[in-house]
Structures are given as structure tokens and as C-alpha cells.
Amino acid sequence: MKSIKMVSRVVVFLVIIAMIAGCTAAAPANETKTYGLFMSHMTNAFTIEMSDAVKAKAAELGVELTVYDGGQDAAKQAGQIETAVTQGIDGIVIEPVSVDGLVPAIEAATKAGIPVVVVNQKISKPEAASAFVGVSNVEGGILEMKTAAEAIGGKGNVAFLLGPMGSDAQIGRTEGYYEVLKEYPDIKVVFEQSANWKTDEALKLVENWLQTGTEINAIVANNDGMALGALKAVEDAKLLDKIKIYGLDATPDALAAVKDGRLAATVSQSTTAQGMTAMETVVKLAKGEKVEPEILVSFTLIDSNNIGDYLK
Amino acid sequence: MDDFILEMNNISKSFAKVRVLNDITFKVKPGEVHALVGENGAGKSTLMKILMGIHSPDNGEILISGHKTQIKNPREALAYGISMIHQELNPIMDMEVSENIFLGREIHKNGLVNIREERNQAESLFKEIGININPRTLMRNLSVAQIQLVEIVKAISLSSRVIVMDEPTSAITQKEVKTLFEQIDRLRKQNVAIIYISHKMDEIFQIADRISVLRDGELIGTFPVTDVNNDQLIKMMVGREIKEFIPKTVVPVGEVILEVDNLSRGKHFQNVSFKLHAGEILGIAGLVGAGRSELAEAIFGITQPTNGVIRINGIPVNHQNPKHAIRNKIALITEDRKQTGLNLKFSVKDNITIVSLDELSRMGIINDTQERKAADDFIHNLSIKTTSRNTLLANLSGGNQQKVVLAKWLLTTPEIIILDEPTRGIDVGAKRDIYLLIGEMVKTGKAVLMISSEIPEIMGLSDRIIVLAEGEKTGEISRQDFSQELIMRYASAFNNGGIQ
């Protein structure tokens, strides 16, 4: 008995050590320039596509890149930046967890002479960073909402599924929705709740909304993950012919749903273009070149008309 | 008129319409040892809990040195100079001895605890009192007896005016009792009053000045110790005559059923040998730390001996765990029922049946009817006082809890029953019930191995007694040769410089 106890303890201990070792990012080499990509999280198609694009560009330009996962935690991401700065990184590309939370860390980095390119989600003090590459989330929201408004004939009830409150994407896109609604006085917002980017949360929320008996003509979601959850709830209730659903991100599963005629439309934020441009920009900055403070890539609407171009 | 240090006048108390104390007047003089006796449920604990501020009386008043006082909580009681050694030992297991002694009045400087000073003071306390315990030991690593000794030292060190001692000797043996009594004498000279609650009559007659008897919430009377004898006391406590206090039936002794041959387990016990026959009660006497409980645990499979052989009905056995021993028809009733013998969260029924579930089930599903019947049979046969078989065990008195433990093991129809301090913390009436039960066990041909530190009990029940001292068997005595002095001599064989 005692020996089994001992062995089990050792095994668990070794597993924990392996875990810790596996998590430690490899130290960059000294000769080539080293850059860091700081993602807000790495758990959906959008973030994977973004980081893949940045990595590809880095490889093309012949520079070292380390990717950090912020786990949707602003404090964690700030800590990652601080550590990288002290290790003498040459440039930073960051997709921030929140609008305000990363400003101090970014300011400290630029003050230390390290160029910072913010990608996709704006921070509240843009001048703290060296440049912004991305899309205007407001523009994305406008494109999504306009499509939905026209599709329901300019009048009716809509419901919004929001991302985590306080993120630039949630704020921007929702602002876009309300911009559009100014033109459509006959459209009423009957429900508006956050489902935190999550498919299962959106499913439960929409299931319960449908129970209230309030009529809904369209559901507009801040991202595809939530749109798909809403889609399942609407399909289960056999209301797909009455309710149109819109998402944003153009993730593979959403594209498939558009192709099958279930999801009305999604919006691509040209994630790959954003990622590559961001990487290009930070390398330019590190070489001392000047760049525009704000480089915007445009959104594309993807619906049944042009789905063939996007789905192989 | 005598000055009393403490007066509890006309105290009454009810719990949910049940009257537990009825107009009790109890007075204690400074420097006296005042024994408080009565069966469990007579009201002694409740009266003391009122004194300690744990309960408040419905009626009556408390006077300390003549001043009317309200004691609202234990902290106030301590402040008034009243401390208590509780019957239920509740040490902080993961702290060391010195920390437990100074709990609540830690020696500190600027908020930082001075552990070295605590250890020093604890060490000198122990030396002064004559007890051999290392103050740095974790409470967890002490035996039950040692824990009780620490509690005693703690109370003595509090410089109280009144010390309540509730069953202070339930776990310790004669030598330590002698030490305790020496301390009580010392306290007496310092004018400290002691309220001594115990079921051990011989101790009371040794140490007390006056005795108060409680029965069913009433004070029957207060007497100088010289004015009463044992039989009168018991009659007052129980309300009826008890002819023989320790009933002993003579039962024919059969074949050797258990043989322990040169058994050793490291430093706990060495080279112990004895034979146990069917129908026999073999007592095992000895001091604290003699290794008796360890011997029992090794026979039962909780631990494994390092040397020697155990034979049952002539066949050598090797118990890797209790389940083996149970299969070989051995039962062990452990020393501390609350820690290892019972599940207080379970009902009476569930406690009784827990070891025998396989027999009461089919294909893993418990047969409710059989289970209920088994429990009811034992509740009836052992006269277990409980409202129903589904009562939570925590709500039963100590004596009835012990009966449940016995019922649990008797249900397994054992042939060999090992009892470790079977009547610890149990009142007179219940003790007698258990003695009768033990007698019944051997009548049917079972064999009983009984560890006990109460000399009258072990002498009253056993057919033979073996004595352990510091892990070795130092003597074996047959019933006709039983004597307290002989047992004590064997038990302290090494302390007096060699076997005499």
C-alpha cells in the first residue's frame, strides 16, 4: 500500500511538472528579431485564423514570433506584455482583451521604445500604441444590421445577442446596430442580452426568449458562435422560416450554415488580411519606417449569393 | 455559616418542554472536593454547562463568593475563575501540546506568539506535576489517555477558583490517577474548589469531601463522604437496589479458540503469547502505553504484526485488513467509539447493520425488511433506549451508543470478541447492562478478550488476567489469585526497576 501511494504521488508530480514545462514559451534566439503576438484568447475560429495569419507573415518575413494566450483575462495579458518587454522583445502585435485594461501596459511598452500594433479591437487611448490595424467594428455592425433590416422589410422586432460587455467588439458592433436603427423607426429591439460569445449560453437564452411569445423577426448576434446557438434554438422551435439569423466572423461552421441556407448571412472581417497587415506594419515600425496610425481593412458580407466564393 | 465560593440556588432548566433540572440548590466550599454523582441523564452535564455559561437557567441564581453573577458565555466563566475539564475531549489535533494548553491565552509579544516560551512553561508544568509528555508532540499522535492528561494539566494551569472535572480519569490508568489526586490535594491546599463528576465510586470515596446525588433532574441530597457508603449511594442514584454490581456467571471453558504466539509489532509490543478459550473472558490489564490496544489492532488486522503467529482454532492466520478478521469471526470494539466505532451521521439501524450488509442483501441490493428486523431485534435484546431505529446516533446517550456498537458486532455472529475499554464514559445503569451482555456472550461459547483500565471491572468479569507493561507480557493471574496489588505490580514492572 505504501509503495502504491508513493508511486501515485510521483506520477502526479511528474505530470504536473510536464504540464508546467509544456506551458513555458521557448526563449527566442538572439540574432534574429523577435516579436510577440498577444491574443485575447485562442478558443475560436476567429482567433485561430488571426494568429495563423500573423504567424505566416512572420515566417515569410523571416522573423521569430511567440504567440501568447491571454485567456480573456486583461490582467493576465498585461502581465504577459510586461514580461516580454523586460525580455527585450522587438515588436508587439496585440489583440486586446478589453478597451481600457491594456492601456497602461501598452504605454509602458511604447515608452520603452518597442513598437506596438493593436489589431482588430481598439483600445480607449489609441495614441498609446504605435498603430492600429483592423476593422471598424462599428462598420461591421452597420453592415450586419443593414442586411437584417432590409431582409425583414424595414419593420418588425429584432433581438440582439452581445459579446462580453466591455470588449471593443461588443461595444463597436452594437453601436453599429443602433446607427442603422436610426433609419428604421419601425424596427423595435425586443431583447438584448450578453451570451459571452458562447454557443450554449445563446441557445438557452434564445430558447427562453421564444417562450415569452414575443414575436421576433430577426436575431442579430455580435459573433457567429452565438448566432449558431440561436440558430439551433430557432430550428428546434421550428421557426426558421419566421426568424432570420445574422452572425459575424465567417467561421467555417457559420459558412457551412450559410451554404445550407440556415444562417441568413455572416460578415467576414477579413481576419487573415488584418493579421498579415498587422505583422507587416510592426516589422516596418521596428525598422524605423513611418506608418499610418490607423490602417483599416474592410468587412465583407457573405450570404447565399456569394457563399460559393468563400466555401471551398 | 460556612462561606461558599460557589452557590447555585434553585436552578431549573427545560429544553423544549422537557424539564431537565428541577429547583436544584448546589453549594461548593473553597478548598473542598465536591463529588457530583448520578446516572447519565440525571442532569449533571446540564448543571455544569449552566455554570460554564453554555446554557442559561430558566430560574434561579448563581453566586460567586456571595455576589450574584450572570455567566453569559464560557469566556465570562473563565474570567470569574471557573474552568472545566470536559468529558468529551476536543483537542486541536494538528497543533502541538503546548499550543493546546495555551489556547485562548497565548503567550505573545506585540501580537506574535512566543512558541518557545509556551513550550518552556508547558515543560515545567509537566515536570512539576510529574507527567512524561513532550510538549512538542502533535495532539494527533497522542493516545486517548495522554490527551486526557493534557486537558488536566491545562485546567490546573489556569489558576481557577473552581475547577469542574467531568470524568477526568475515564481514559487514564491507576498510576496517572494517583498523580491526578496528588494535584487535587495540592489545589485543595490552595483553596481551589473541585467539582468532581465520576462514575468510579472507589475514586470518589478516595478523594471527595462531600457528595451530591442527582437523579432525574432532582438533587437527592448532599452528604459528607464519611456519612454514606457505596450501596447507599448507588441506591440513591438509581432509585433501586443493585444486588451485585458486577454480575459474574460461571461458564464452562472449552477448547483453545485463539492462540497468540510470540507476537511482536516493532516497538509497540514484543513477544506476547497467550491462549484464549471458548466461553472464557480473558482480561488484559496494564498502564497507558503498555501496548494493549496495539495488540488488539494487530490481531484484528488494522495493523500487521512484524513477528509471531496468530492461530484460530489451531490454524495460522494472516489478517491483511479488518475484512479478513471479520471473515474469521473476530470482532473488535474499539477504545474510542466516536472516532472509530460509530458513524454519528447514521441512524441506529444503519450503524447496526453496516458490517453485515452483504448478508442482508441480495445481488448488492439491500433487503429493507431483513435490515429492519435485524436492527429491531438488537434494539430489543440489548435494551437500547432510542425513540426509533431511525434516530440519528448523535442523539443517543453514551451508554446506548456503546450498545449500538456491540449490536453492530454481535450481528456478525463472531466467535472471538475483543473489547477495548467497553464501559468508558458510561453510567452505572448502562454499565451493568453491558456486563450482563458480556456474560451472555460467553454463555453461548464465544470467547472474550477484554482490555480494561478499571481494576474492579476487570477483576469482576475476567476468568484470567494477563498484564502488559511497556509492550511485554509481565504476568498472568487466575481468578482465584486476583488482587489489585498483584495487577499493579505486574503493570508497573519496569518502572520500579525490574520485575519483582
Next chain:
Amino acid sequence: MNSIKNRFEVSSLREIGIIIAFFVILIILMILSPNAFAKPANLVNILKQASINGILAMGMMFVIISGGIDLSVGSIVALAGVVAATFAHPNEYPLIVSIVLSAVIGAGVGLFNGISVAYGNIPPFIVTLGTMTIVRGMALIAANGQPVFNVTKAFEGIAGGFVFDVVPRLVVYFVVIAIICAFIITRTVFGRRVYAIGGNETAARVSGINVNRIKVAVYTLSGFLAGLSGLLLASRLISGNPTSGQSYELDAIAAVIIGGVSMSGGAGKWYGTIIGALLIAVIGNGLDILNVSSHFQLIIKGSIIIVAVLLDMKGKGKI
């Protein structure tokens, strides 16, 4: 009559209390939104929304009664769901593969937990905290960070669809599992021993119970049920999400505690756990219908847990 009374022994204030509280909250919600809440279709909704947590809670109930805790179930839900969805693409594997894999993965993690707790003597909180993190990582790796979609109709039909056209399949699974677990914990030797270990582990050992073996079984069971829940969730979402199940273990623990099982083990009734799971679903559903934000719902859920524990301690005379 007597035997029925024995079956449903409601021995403490607490157990009556939770049943009353449940109906009170139900009635309040019915009054606040008479049209939406009390509809039969919505009540079916509530059962659906309670099912996955309910299944997890039944497994958690065994673990907590035995005196332990299992923090890894949420992560197991994610991993099992991802693997199940991966093997459910059209024209690839038979449906049975997804089902068997999720069960095996769940039971496997549970077995690891059980062995570490029982034989390695490591506190359950620490072991399952470790596996919670490791298994979450495995789920993310297995899914390459994104949802695994494109599953067969048959896979969708596991949790979707109805029995007798009225009762959702998902709910039927919950009911069946709940009945089986209730039977095991109340009527079998194994169940009684789980209570015994939680009540007084030393006394249980002295009584000859093989404590280690039972602990391993309990954690394996919890993991197995979490694996099944992962399969059902993936079927319900028609995708395996590596981020799903986050803090599901907390909801399972909440259901068990609200329902009256003591955190120290050894006591508590099966129907309490079911009521706890239903209560959580009722509150989530009702507040969604009343348009209360999910953040506020967290505050309410947490407050109920605290009240439940306080009532539990009061009932035991500890406060």
C-alpha cells in the same frame, strides 16, 4: 403507508425547506410572468435546461456524499463533446463510436481521479483541480481551438427529438439516470457504504469496508456521467465546443448543496439534488424571460447557495 414514509424520510427542517422554497419561487415566477413562464412548453424547456446539469449533479452527489469533490466534470464535458463530434461527421464512423468514446473518456478521467484520491492519498480538491486544467487543455488541442461541427442528423437526434412526441429525449435520459442513481444510493450495499465513508471514514475502515475501492468507483462514476453529458451537450449544440462546460462543475455542486447534501459528506437525499438542479434551471429560465441580465443571475444563484448552507448549519445546531 409506513414504508412510503420510510422511503421519503424528511428528517430535517432543511429538506422540507428546499421543497417549499422551490414551489414558492415557482409561484413567484408564475405571477411575475403569467403568460410566458407557466406555459407547458416552457416547463418542458426548463426540464431540458435542467437535464445536463442534473446528470452532472447526480454524479457529483455520489462524490460529495463520500466526503470528496470533483472539479473536473466541466472539462470532461468539453473533451467528451469534442471527441464525440469529431467522430460524428457524415459518412465516417457509426454513431456508436461517438457514444462509446465519450463514455470511455469520462470514465477514464474519473478513474485517474479516483486512484489519485484513494491510493495516492491526495486531497480530491487538488487532484480534480489538476485534471480540470489538464483535460481543458486536451479539449482545446483536440479541437484545434475551435468548435467541431458538421455532424450527422443521427448525432443531433441523440439529445434532440422526442419520445411519444411530447417528452424531449434529453429529459428522458435525465430521468432514467436519476432513477438509477437514486436506486443505487439508497438501496444497494454500495450506496450505503458511500454514505458510511463520508460519515466516518475511520469507522468505515474498521468495519471492514474497502474504502479505496469505493472511492475509485465513485469518481469513475462521476467522470462517466460527465462524459455522457458531454455527448448530450454536443448533440444539443450540434457541435463539440472546447470551451463549453466552463463552471459546469460549480452548477453541479450548487445543485447538490442546495438540495441538502452536506459538504462534509455522509448525509443528504437524492431528491434534494434533483430539486436543486431544477431550482437552478427554473431561476435561469425565469430570469431570462423577465429579461434580467445573466450577470445578475450569478448574484442570485450565489446568494441561494449561501442561504442553503446557512439553513443547513442552523438545522444541525451549528449556529
